[in-house]
Amino acid sequence: MLPLRVRDIAKTFVMHLRGGLRLPVFSNVSFEVAAGECLVLGGPSGVGKSSILKMLYGNYGVDAGEILVAHACRPVDLAKALPREVLDVRRLTLGYVSQFLRAIPRVPALEVVADPLIALGSDRAEALERAEAALARLNLPRELWSLPPATFSGGEQQRVNIARGFISDHPILLLDEPTASLDAANRAVVVDMIEEKKAAGTALVGIFHDEDVRDRVASRVVDVSRYSQRRAGQ
Amino acid sequence: MNAATYNFAYLDEQTKRMIRRAILKALAIPGYQVPFAAREMPMPYGWGTGGVQVTAAVIGPGDVLKVIDQGADDTTNAVSIRAFFRKVAGVATTTHTAEATVIQTRHRIPEYPLKEGQILVYQVPIPEPLRFLEPRETETRVMHGLEDYGLMHVKLYEDIAHHGRIATAYAYPVKVAGRYVMDPSPIPKFDNPKMTMSPALQLFGAGREKRIYAVPPYTEVKSLDFEDHPFEVQTFNEPCALCGARNVYLDEVVLDDRGGRMFVCSDTDNCESRRTGTGAQS
Amino acid sequence: MTDAPILEVRDLAKTYGARLGCADISFDLWPGEVLAVVGESGSGKTTLLNCLSTRLAADGGSIVYAMRDGSRRDLATMPEAERRFLMRTDWGFVHQNPADGLRMGVSAGANVGERLMAIGDRHYGRIRGTALDWLSRVEIAADRIDDGPRAFSGGMRQRLQIARNLVTAPRLVFMDEPTGGLDVSVQARLLDLMRGLVRDLGLSVIIVTHDLAVARLLSHRIMVMKDGRVIEEGLTDRVLDDPRQPYTQLLVSSIPQA
DSSP states (O other), X not given: XXXXXXXXXXXXXXXXXXXXXXXXXXXXXXXXXXXXXXXXXXXXXXXXXXXXXXXXXXXXXXXEEEEEEEEXXXXXETTTOOHHHHXXXXXXXXXXXXXXXXXXXXXXXXXXXXXXXXXTTOOHHHHHHHHHHHHHHTTOOGGGTTSOGGGSXXXXXXXXXXXXXXXXXXXXXXXXXXXXXXXXXXXXXXXXHHHHHHHTTOEEEEEOSOHHHHHHHOSXXXXXXXXXXXXXXX | OOGGGSBTTBSOHHHHHHHHHHHHXXXXXXXXXXXXXXOOOSSOTTSSHHHHHHHHHXXXXXXXXXXXXXXXXXXXXXXXXXXXXXXXXXXEEOSOGGGOSEEEEESOOOSSOOOTTOEEEEEOSOOOTTTTTOOOHHHHHHHHHTTOOHHHHHHHHHHHHHHSSOOOOBSOOEEETTTEEEOOOSOBGGGHHHHTTOSSEEEEEETTTTEEEEEOTTOOEEEOOBTTBOOOOOOOSSXXXXXXXXXXXXXXXXXXXTSOXXXXXXXXXXXXXXXXXXXXXX | OOSSOSEEEEEEXXXXXXXXXXXXXXXXXXXXXXXXXXXXXXXXXXHHHHHHTTSSOOSEEEEEEXXXXXXXXXXXXXXXXXXXXXXXXXXXXXXXXXXHHSOTTSOHHHHHHHHHHHTTOOOHHHHHHHHHHHHHHXXXXXXXXXXXXXXXXXXXXXXXXXXXXXXXXXXXXXEESTTTTSOHHHHHHHHHHHHHHHHHHTOEEEEEESOHHHHHHHOSEEEEEETTEEEEEEEHHHHHHSOOSHHHHHHHXXXXXX
């Protein structure tokens, strides 16, 4: 069973505050991702790459089609799954590194990073130890570890986000511009981390603006503009 | 004026019947507060209107009545109520616990042990033990109905938290026959142990609040407490300054304005009998 | 994942005379799940909460609760004694105004200990020990145990109310705007505390709030109510990031961007 199969998904935004304006984004998007490969969603901005990633995570609704995730040895269709099923898939199967960190007040960076492991029932001390290692690898200054990330710079927040996304061993990992606000050194670290995930058999789907990074990690590229409705309609 | 102006024991027969019905119900459900249609009595609220109505409903021509106020037979209130029933019921009165068949009391239980056939009638100002923490009568009634008594221990908890011990010294709440939590009226907690398994019938009347409740003879009455803070009664360091009695409840009497004082029996009849050697008092 | 809901609600309805409180409410709540009910005042969310918690009798529909022993009981036919017992052991209710959920006349320790005494704990030392433990879990200093809630700030009162509710390890907690009326910084602290407790204790929670930030931080799922009915529901981040209904879009677009 492939970790992730996407069949004929479609997305249209209906803007009720703008008189019910319909904005079709794409339709009939289909692809599959195997273990150990990194599928890159390509195409110019505005074609809906980010929307696809959010649909894969259950964050956006799916108007048509199915997203089959191999979850605990059975396929779950995220397009129709109940909220608790989506949450369970996220907990065990599906990791996500977003562009921006949604900071939780008062929770220190170290705990933010260790959180997915603790949610999986890991030993707390062990989870924190792994979180320290991840933050150290991403060169986040040690004095920031015990502070809540709300006041961090964009690049610092992103590194916390990456550490959090990569810390657990989810079979599928979604990456939404993980290197956008990083310097060359930290970009290189992230590329290494992605390669390690691939070697470990993780199925990755990502969006990378940075062509250099994209070329280094991509196993395949799907050009989303092929499915774009917006371009056809405009 | 002659006594014939009044019906026997002042109240009319219908009223006495109504009160007796309330008493019977109260006896059937020990500790439960039975509402009754309390009448206006020729005395102000707080002077024993509830107790007087209960006494009037149970007293017969052959009864011998004793009335005490804080243990004393000779205070205004006790004297007046005795005189009242002498006049309206023509009954004999006494100050000796052992001779009385009906004893109306305000805030004490006599020291001399009560016996079968005797009725102790308590005057009750506030019948609801839960009121201190839950002012809504609708709610306290439901709480009694559902035996929802956690609140009673909240009060005792507060005592220990603030005073290091259960500081409630009077009107100490009890559980009757393992079911209803009851206010024993403002008797000192020293008297609480006398209530349990008493051979006498104990009736409680609250006139202002129109409630009657009862403890039938030989009924278990348990003072609420904590396992690690068990119920305890007051103890006194010295005996009664007049009769030398120990293990009785003592009142502090101020003798002068230079700090002179003495501790004497609260139960005047018991004290007097011991001093004169009359009666088989304790 | 557990395979049975803790609460099953079907076609719940409540009217006030001719006026609709709420109607056609059906959902399942699962163990460990936090459900936020959002909507403007007057949308019926508080009516719904009061019906679910049996503080208000519904006019129609059913609420089935999974007891600790696994039996499933219809709350409408449950005898009051049993329901009250449930409410002070298995359930919690956190009011918006702490004065509605606390005994303002007794100390913090007694407020926390009351439920224990209500279920028969008669050991003062043990009750006090448990109260101290819970006060520390809600970040109230041990030396405040004998102070009354009147001496506490709004945030402390709310934390005390939470401790008072959680002391019997309930399985289901209802919350009515628990952060309403608090300063933003106090709110953040309270939210963080609640998040931790809910997760550590595996509580099922139904929280009514008009604050979508609170819903996002605490809840797994959202039901959006308007005019007494649920107009949209789903995973919290799905509803907030990709709202479908006109009213939900309006609600989400009304959040000030901080």
